[in-house]
Amino acid sequence: MPIQHLSKDAILKQIIESTPAPKIAFEYVEDPARNRIYLALLESIVSQQISVKAADSIFARFLALFPDGYPHPEQLLAKTPEELRTAGLSGQKGRYLQSVAEFALQNPMTNAHLDPMTDEEIVQYLLPIKGVGRWTVEMLLMFVLDRPDVFPIDDLVIRQKMVLAYGLTETGRPLYKRLHEIAGAWRPHRSLASRYLWRWKPGGGTREAL
Template sequence: MVTKKIIAHLQQDPIMEKVIQTTPPLPEISGGEVYPYLVRSITSQQLSVKAAATIHGRFLDLFEEKYPHPEILSELDTEVLRSVGLSYQKAAYVKNVAQYFLENQDESWDKLTDGEIIQKLTTIKGVGKWTVEMVLMFALKRPDVFPIDDLGIRQAMIELYDVQLEKKALYQKLEEIAAPWGPYRTIACRYLWHWKG
């Protein structure tokens, strides 16, 4: 929930204050389970919103209750997954996610730090740091995630803060700019995405 306290904290940064003032209120995040969120992230990667929704819908139609239970997904033939529009690579990746969750059913995400979750989930082939950061932000509703590898976040910050650096120096500067937003960097990033459009 975006509270007045969080907004007041973020508005201590004058540029973020302007972003917040010119951006409609952020919608609430409903949160959810890590496993289906990861599967959806993979099925939707590098697709338009419309194409992603279509393919993910077809994917879910493969399962009773429209839920890709790990034990069923891990056993599905790759060609069946391909028939709903997944590439060979994405088919392999969603099966990797299913296998991981079959082997790690008792994982208690609430007891782990953001860093520990990133470390665990990026061991799954096909799941990168950015994907896990999105899980942290939107499935687990963690408040202080800064996905510096997100192109939209970088572009918004470069434009708003007039950053004229590249590579390592750019990343260091963006981290420096975002540091005061803590412990609410997730909310700050959501404002940046909405501002960027």
């Protein structure tokens, strides 16, 4: 059982016992007309460096630009920068969104294509898209593809929570090395451990939606 395995780490065991369980991943039904991987990448770009509330509002306005509420790649590429700005998107984000659309037209982005790949192979497959970094793909792996052993070390909150929980004093590369060592004991359930860390608050309470 994942919880039993993770609880072998005494510190993580305390975090798990004091933190509500993360929400169960939603079971998606594949819809050939609406690629959820493609859509998740678009939403992640819209969400970059703005609040959740603002991102939700802008993404809703972005979807409303399309007749059926879905940004088919051909339709997205046909949008002018001015049209995309009416949804609240910056010029740069508009270009990033169209980069995802270009990739989607030239490369398969379905579960059937990605499922046989390892996590790292998926990262390398999607990184050429402008505006998509490793962290973005790791979030896709965890929350869309439901991969069980992702450790998003580039996530600032994950690093901060681990430094606090484990009383770490290292910085820079030594810190990254130590974090990987600690998380290595959580394999093959690092995604679940990370989700507990996101929700954990030493003073009580939880982060929602993770």
